[in-house]
Amino acid sequence: MRSPVLLLCLWSAHCCFAAGGPAPLGPEGPPQDELHEPKDVQIAAKPPVRFNLRISEDPEHEGCYLPLGHNQPLEDCGFNMTAKTFFIIHGWAMTGILGEWLYKLVSALRTREREANIVVVDWLPLAHQLYADAVNNTKTVGHSIARMLDWLQEKDGFSLGNVHLIGYSLGAHVAGYAGNFVTGTVGRITAIAEGMKCEHQRAIYLFVDSLMNEDKASFAFQCTDSHRFKKGICLSCRKHRCNSIGYNAKKTRHKRNSKMYLKTRAGMPFRVYHYQMKIHFFSYKNTTEIEPNFYVTLYGTSADSQMLPLEVVEQIRLNATNTFLVYTEEDLGDLLQIRLTWKRVHQSWYTLWTNFRSYLSQSRKSEQEVNIRRIRVKSGETQRKFAFCAKDPENTSIAPGQELWFHKCLDSRRIQDGIRQTVLP
Ligand SMILES: *[C@@H]1O[C@H](CO)[C@@H](O)[C@H](O)[C@H]1NC(C)=O
Ligand SMILES: *[C@@H]1O[C@H](CO)[C@@H](O)[C@H](O)[C@H]1NC(C)=O
Ligand SMILES: *[C@@H]1O[C@H](CO)[C@@H](O)[C@H](O)[C@H]1NC(C)=O
Ligand SMILES: *[C@@H]1O[C@H](CO)[C@@H](O)[C@H](O)[C@H]1NC(C)=O
Ligand SMILES: *[C@@H]1O[C@H](CO)[C@@H](O)[C@H](O)[C@H]1NC(C)=O
Numbered sequence: 001m002r003s004p005v006l007l008l009c010l011w012s013a014h015c016c017f018a019a020g021g022p023a024p025l026g027p028e029g030p031p032q033d034e035l036h037e038p039k040d041v042q043i044a045a046k047p048p049v050r051f052n053l054r055i056s057e058d059p060e061h062e063g064c065y066l067p068l069g070h071n072q073p074l075e076d077c078g079f080n081m082t083a084k085t086f087f088i089i090h091g092w093a094m095t096g097i098l099g100e101w102l103y104k105l106v107s108a109l110r111t112r113e114r115e116a117n118i119v120v121v122d123w124l125p126l127a128h129q130l131y132a133d134a135v136n137n138t139k140t141v142g143h144s145i146a147r148m149l150d151w152l153q154e155k156d157g158f159s160l161g162n163v164h165l166i167g168y169s170l171g172a173h174v175a176g177y178a179g180n181f182v183t184g185t186v187g188r189i190t191a192i193a194e195g196m197k198c199e200h201q202r203a204i205y206l207f208v209d210s211l212m213n214e215d216k217a218s219f220a221f222q223c224t225d226s227h228r229f230k231k232g233i234c235l236s237c238r239k240h241r242c243n244s245i246g247y248n249a250k251k252t253r254h255k256r257n258s259k260m261y262l263k264t265r266a267g268m269p270f271r272v273y274h275y276q277m278k279i280h281f282f283s284y285k286n287t288t289e290i291e292p293n294f295y296v297t298l299y300g301t302s303a304d305s306q307m308l309p310l311e312v313v314e315q316i317r318l319n320a321t322n323t324f325l326v327y328t329e330e331d332l333g334d335l336l337q338i339r340l341t342w343k344r345v346h347q348s349w350y351t352l353w354t355n356f357r358s359y360l361s362q363s364r365k366s367e368q369e370v371n372i373r374r375i376r377v378k379s380g381e382t383q384r385k386f387a388f389c390a391k392d393p394e395n396t397s398i399a400p401g402q403e404l405w406f407h408k409c410l411d412s413r414r415i416q417d418g419i420r421q422t423v424l425p
Contacts, residue, residue: 049144051087052120057110059103066119068148074155084116085163087145087178089123091169092135096128097281101204108211112247121145127170132306138170142177149182164188168204190246193320206270210246213269217244219381220260221274229261231313232276232325235380242380263327272327274380277310282371282396283318290368291400292316295376297339300332307341318370338375338388339404342398371396375406 004137015147051066055077064077073079086109102120109118123144126137145165152158163186167175172191179186192203210217222241223234236242243249245262264270277296292312298305309409310324373396375388389409 002143010372011145039420046125046356048123049141050122051148052122053079054110054120057107066148068144068151069180078331080115081160082162083112085152085158086113086118087121087163087165087175088118089121089145089165089167089171089178090127091167091171093124093127096124098122098124099201101201101208103164103235103357104208105204105211108208112214114363121171121174123174126157134170135173138173138239139177141174143177143181145174145178146181146183149178149186153183159187160184161187164190166190166192166207168192188251202264205268206264209268209270210244210248213271214248216271216393217248217271218246218262218264218271219243220245220262220276221380222258223261224259226261227313230311232323232326234261235274235276235325235378236340237380237383244343263325263330272329273331274325274327275361276378276380277324277326278321278373278376278378279310279324280321280374281316281318282373283369284371285367285369287318287368287370290316290318290370291345293343293345293400295343296329297341298326298328298332298335299337299339300335302333303330305330307331335377335386335388336408339389339403340372340375340398340406341403341418342400344400346392369397369399372404374409 045082047067051068052062053064053066053073055061055063064073066073066077066079088102088105088109090102098120106118106120109116121141123137123141126141127134129137149160149163153160160182165175165178165186165188167173167190169192172193175189175191179189190207192207195389206218219242221227221229221234221236228234243260245260263272263274265272275298281290282289292310292315294310294312294316295307296305296310297307305328308326308328310326312324316322373390376385377388378385387409388406391405391407393394
């Protein structure tokens, strides 16, 4: 059986997260002072791949180097053979130093798994190269890790099942090679890949977040593409289509190449609450196209949301049910009512032009009006579904500049289920 690999394809509304981030922690370069290393290692040339056991909370502490075949450092540094062992594998190192994310990850891992051995795989000499060369070196580094793991497997108590390889960007390739070359099956491999350039390092911080905020686990949902996710179509958890992300992810048999999507907050904790909104737009007037400028405000038992835009991916289809994705940063509790607002599009040249054109052609611009009787809502996080009916069933029409209120009602399609539930014990 292959080790589960979590690949996150991430995108979100908050771009440029890493820009202007906090200052790096401590010196990031490879340690200058080699005095603490065993003598035989000091004499030998510095190997291109080094295994650095982190033994202190202090990121400036250089830790213990574990040379292959030497038992003494394992003992001296308190390597716990029966505990979990993490190998953190960095990626391409354009600057030749280890990033701040690595120390954050080590610290978060230590907080979550007190007894674990945390080994940083330092392959800077092979990673601080032209990108193509660094890629070519990943196989070599994978081999080194596999040899280290095979050696550790000779020790009493050590089990490959307790090993978790965490590879970031090119480090994910390395982890993949290591997993293939090692004798046996590694317990877990996590490949942390970046989605887009503008979300630099978000994926790694999502992983750190998942270690630190176990009680605020972020959910991701399987979807064929981001387009469909943005439309709110993919909030299903059936057949393992959703999962917590990062460290809290449950082991499932993922279809190969299944992509998981989620929205995030701009900073930690990243967790948001996803909702799918299904709205049928009835159009009785001769309206063919409407300005898609709708907002919902959600009122819950714990909190109320802000005005949340109904993001329109293509265009709103009339006389049809449209699906939207909205999300809140706060847990609103159970939803009680929804306000739907249709804002006028203000002051853009485009509007002036279309208004002018409407005026000339006497088109139905002024007749923009739709009727909305109910909004069906599904929570991604709880998977519960609710229906919200227009407060005034006699007045379900809305035009730009107006709003409509909806309160929780029994969805006629669900009444049958409700009866069955009350009959059963
Ligand atoms: C080693 O790890 C095991 C398993 O996590 C734990 O039970 C044990 O107490 C640890 N030993 C030491 C000396 O920390
Ligand atoms: C890739 O690396 C190997 C050594 O691991 C080297 O022999 C080979 O020339 C490299 N190939 C390229 C295209 O750099
Ligand atoms: C929607 O349905 C109504 C009533 O059946 C009809 O008058 C109207 O033309 C339809 N609008 C569109 C855009 O299909
Ligand atoms: C509806 O609009 C279309 C296209 O602008 C127009 O041809 C048609 O006559 C209009 N129908 C009514 C009933 O106003
Ligand atoms: C229907 O609701 C809209 C928006 O709240 C309001 O402007 C309009 O006067 C109402 N019409 C009737 C007939 O109640």
